[in-house]
Amino acid sequence: MPETPGAPERRDARSPSGRDATLHAALDLGTNNCRLLVARPAREGFRVVDSFSRIVRLGEGLSRTGRLDPAAMDRAYDALAICAERLGRREVPPDRVRAVATQACRAAENGLAFVERVAKGTGLKLRIIDPSEEARLSVAGCANLFDPRAEAVVVIDVGGGSTEISWLVRGAAGLATVAWVSVPLGVVSLAERLPEPDDGSAAWYAGMVDEMAAALSAPAEAVELRPLFEQGRAHLIGTSGAITSLAGIHLRLPRYNRDRVDGLWMTRGECDAAIERLRLMGRQGRAADPCIGPDRADLVLAGAAILDAVQRGWPSERVRVADRGLREGLLLEAMRRPRRRRRRWSGRSQPTT
Template sequence: MPEPDGAPSGRDDRSQRQRSDRASHPAKPRGGGAQGHGASGRDAPLYGALDLGTNNCRLLIARPAREGFRVVDSFSRIVRLGEGLSHTGRLDEAAMDRAYDALASCAERVVRKGLDSARLTAVATQACRQAENGAAFIERVRAGTGLRLRIIDPAEEARLSVEGCLNLFDPRAEAVLVIDVGGGSTELSWLRKQGREMKTVAWMSAPLGVVTLAERHPEPDDVVGPAGEVWYEAMVADMGAAIAAGGIVDADMRDLFGRGRGHMVGTSGAITSLAGIHLNLRRYQRDRIDGLWMTRKQCEAAADRLKALGPDGRAAEACIGPDRADLVLAGAAILEAVQRAWPCERVRVADRGLREGLLLQRMREDRKPRRRRRRGRQPAAAE
């Protein structure tokens, strides 16, 4: 994929090159299960997926492969498109300029790699859904860069995130809860084993993400003291109320998680950052984070360490950086709220999600054989 979602921005080119090299010989499949028949390898056509979120702009370019796909190029930049949106209802001019510049860089990469624009799927999520001027910004991007972004609804966003994480599901599990923490919203998808496959049985979109939650609850000066604990608990409670408002109640499913027969999958920069803190990484290493299993206690311990670090300490962490230092605890609070609402001991960390889902969906669609028109006798002409 692009630069690690959990890594700080500002290292796009260097991290992208490192990840592209690793992706050409991945230790584990990138993005999904077997791709079936059709062209793969160097002769396979390029596909692209672009995701403009509330906080990040991400591009992934890949070729189909037998085990999923192999990354050719990637890009990720924190743009904070949704900054201030929860207060004004509109995209801020400076935020739009940041996002536009990142999208222009993506358009240049698409051209440089020779990606056919017909095989590029570009989407925008919560910020453009919510903003009064979201559609106008999408048109500005089209006119200026040639990129045609489609604003997707929460249901499609949740489905694509699940699609991108499928091969991280424990095959022995009877239930899985996928948590996609975005900048402006959080999508939750509950899956249950039916026969040999996992099927989505419920989903919801909470209108809180790391940007909106952090703006609603500004960090206090004394974050390591009692005020910091009150602040953090207020974020957990806010997200807990949003989950409760979703109305997803399934006693049988909850029992499966409680008895260790289900697990969570967490996909977001905030959750990959928690994993990096847990592993004490000096630099972001996707091959160690993507697919990592963490216990609930380990998640809580990583969050406690983030609180103790304070803003400056978090900014200095390699897996967080200054652009994410004020958001990562909001992400930890969102995960904590989900774990309290749906007690579960195991969380699998995913450095993958919506973009991977977009790629796999498009590659699968292109593999479907086209129906041939039957050749038969022409109807007799009317007498």
């Protein structure tokens, strides 16, 4: 998380109601996960005081039916009810809760109806954000992982139903986004499109990489950056549960450890070796691995294939793993903007740092 270990926290500020007015919360309901962060501003960034994450697979079957499945909605609703209970227990002021929903609710015919059900039943007011805002927030959440020497960076935010990719170039004011795309393939949709065969063959994995590469139509501004990557003057940043799981496999962790994964640099060769190890483990082996588990066993290779496809288009020897992203971007934006000047972003422009 964008927090500074050892930095002194600001003094608690209590509102007349007794609530801790320094607390902020960010909730991200994605196609695969429901995640909550509650944090307090620190000298730089913030300090997390509570967090929650649950795989809900809200978008399960969405690519086939165009609708959210009743069982999937129930799973997501139950997770959101837990989030609402935690926010109530922490007494986070309602005007400091930023709750968003992404691809599954965007794409589903009944996505808005589900959001209304959540508001009525839990009090949580989810805002369905568009892909441009999702990309912008992911970049903001990862910004302090950019190598200050890099001339360009690609941020890959792999979701359950879509992947947002942002290209940044260094200018006089630092790194700024010059192009972005949202590809309608994520770990859930790609895994459903190309289910894993019993033998987990290399040809099947290569097919997922090809599927993502074919779906990725990059703007001219992005294509022009390829030489910077080929010359070692740029790097990639990958943010998703699949990519952090890949890092855990590379490190051979006995259990997932965010402190060792977040900010980890991996070479292209290390990524390839970890991917091959994942494939050879098979679904049962991945389910038993403490860095993956049964909920991600059938999805993690789809995430690896998405990263692989982007690496082939923008070859870089260095990939930085980010256990952070959209939620952190929401929190940083909320904490940095004076409340009286805070306005909803229109989504009409491309994301910038």
